[in-house]
Amino acid sequence: MTKLNFEKSMKQLEEIVQELESGDLSLEKAIKKFEDGVRLSKLCSKQLDETEKKVTMLLRDQKGKISVNSFDSDEETDT
Helix, strand or coil: CCCCHHHHHHHHHHHHHHHHHHCCHHHHHHHHHHHHHHHHHHHHHHHHHHHHHHHHHHHHHHCEEEEEEEECHHHHEEE
């Protein structure tokens, strides 16, 4: 499997889910699609984890404290 970006991986995963939910695949093809879906799911999860680590590093202040801003308010929370 070639390296895919997150958006392409998610699109492929959505297509696999639709194909599996259709019920039109043979058992062998369904198993292959399921295996591909598991691989894509793990890839997406890994990419999200890596992105979360990068964001956390960017949120660290000069003293090493992490400031977390909520999307729905301007309040900061120290962790």
